Amino acid sequence: MTPLKERLVQLEVLRYYPDTDTEAHFQTYEVVCQEEWVVLDALNKIKADIDPTLNYRWSCHMAVCGSCGMMINGEPKLSCHAFLREYEGVIRVEPLAHFPVERDLVTAPDDFMEKLKRVKPYVIPKEIKPISEGEYKQTPAQLMKFRQYSMCINCMLCYAACPQYGLTPSFIGPAALTLAHRYNQDSRDGGRKERQEVVATHEGVWECTFVGACSEVCPAHVDPASALQQMKITSSIDWIVEHLIPGGKS
Amino acid sequence: MSRRPLVRECPPTSWYFRQPRYLRYMSREITSIFVGAYCVLLVVGLQRLSAGPAAWDGFLLALRSPASVVFQFLALVAAVYHAATWFNATQKAMPLQIGEDFVPGNIISGAHYVAWGVLSVVVLFLAGVF
Ligand code: SF4
Ligand code: FES
Numbered sequence: 105m106t107p108l109k110e111r112l113v114q115l116e117v118l119r120y121y122p123d124t125d126t127e128a129h130f131q132t133y134e135v136v137c138q139e140e141w142v143v144l145d146a147l148n149k150i151k152a153d154i155d156p157t158l159n160y161r162w163s164c165h166m167a168v169c170g171s172c173g174m175m176i177n178g179e180p181k182l183s184c185h186a187f188l189r190e191y192e193g194v195i196r197v198e199p200l201a202h203f204p205v206e207r208d209l210v211t212a213p214d215d216f217m218e219k220l221k222r223v224k225p226y227v228i229p230k231e232i233k234p235i236s237e238g239e240y241k242q243t244p245a246q247l248m249k250f251r252q253y254s255m256c257i258n259c260m261l262c263y264a265a266c267p268q269y270g271l272t273p274s275f276i277g278p279a280a281l282t283l284a285h286r287y288n289q290d291s292r293d294g295g296r297k298e299r300q301e302v303v304a305t306h307e308g309v310w311e312c313t314f315v316g317a318c319s320e321v322c323p324a325h326v327d328p329a330s331a332l333q334q335m336k337i338t339s340s341i342d343w344i345v346e347h348l349i350p351g352g353k354s
Numbered sequence: 355m356s357r358r359p360l361v362r363e364c365p366p367t368s369w370y371f372r373q374p375r376y377l378r379y380m381s382r383e384i385t386s387i388f389v390g391a392y393c394v395l396l397v398v399g400l401q402r403l404s405a406g407p408a409a410w411d412g413f414l415l416a417l418r419s420p421a422s423v424v425f426q427f428l429a430l431v432a433a434v435y436h437a438a439t440w441f442n443a444t445q446k447a448m449p450l451q452i453g454e455d456f457v458p459g460n461i462i463s464g465a466h467y468v469a470w471g472v473l474s475v476v477v478l479f480l481a482g483v484f
Binding site: 120125127128179202205211212244245248267270271314316320327330 | 358362364370383443451454
């Protein structure tokens with residue numbers, strides 16, 4: 105077996121320790137890595153061998169848990185999915201943009217969690233039936249209508265990519281609005297009207313100016329930009345029906 | 355340990371230099387200035403037309419000035435670019451599901467380009483170009 109290739113990698117990592125620091129600063133590490141490693145492996149090596157005080161989140165190491173999001177050379181990425189071979193020179197690692205930094209690379213997701221709750225991301229049944237009537241059935245075509253939007257892993261990369269969220273933190277944002285769309289599109293759901301109170305507002309889809317960055321960085325190919333544009337269309341139709349058609353109700 | 359999160363502000367006037375994709379977005383938005391200015395030019399033209407033949411001839415002459423030709427060229431480029439970004443967005447805003455499958459996005463955007471071409475020919479025909 106040929107030995108695995110090794111490479112000396114330089115990482116410039118943002119450090120912030122809330123008990124003593126008033127500002128963040130960069131710290132440079134040099135670490136010997138294997139050619140096929142990802143940035144998360146390099147951080148783990150640093151933590152194990154060089155500096156145990158370095159803080160960051162991760163869990164699955166396979167791009168499903170969504171906890172290892174960071175800015176890598178200024179781009180929101182899952183660090184377990186950012187291969188070292190794709191980078192040259194010093195790799196700059198920062199916490200996710202647009203979120204408060206709790207410590208080092210760990211950010212506070214509270215705002216996102218709050219917004220997720222507000223869009224009611226669960227099936228609000230159209231009609232409640234007794235269990236004796238059996239399950240709520242769905243055809244494959246009905247499933248495909250929302251399947252893509254249900255693939256979100258809540259990694260918040262789209263929020264770190266979205267300048268509108270950075271500039272206007274009250275914006276509900278790509279992933280939460282996309283989840284609202286996911287449930288609106290579900291044939292079993294009847295909760296669209298309730299969600300519209302959050303979705304069809306200035307803090308909702310109308311804050312989006314279609315930069316499209318969310319869809320470019322999403323590791324799960326959810327395409328939040330597409331969900332938001334579709335919701336703008338349906339919200340506009342609601343408005344027309346309500347205001348311009350006599351007797352119309354949205 | 356206390357909780358004292360550090361807020362790193364998004365720079366309000368220079369954020370679009372952070373990423374090439376933000377510059378692409380800004381360039382799309384800036385095209386609307388040219389499109390808007392050209393609409394104003396058309397309104398002025400209408401107003402001149404209603405003011406009589408002399409005013410209209412003066413307007414046509416002004417359109418032929420070098421500055422005006424440069425502006426019209428820039429407005430054309432901006433409008434074409436703006437239209438292309440719009441048509442490319444249609445596949446995201448209006449996905450079409452047939453049975454279990456979605457119609458490929460480039461067919462949806464492509465249909466818009468075709469409609470654009472056909473309508474442009476009709477307009478040119480009505481304007482007596484052919
Ligand atoms: S939409 Fe994509 S980028 Fe945004 S949180 Fe979900 S998986 Fe992450
Ligand atoms: S560690 Fe789970 S997504 Fe990266």
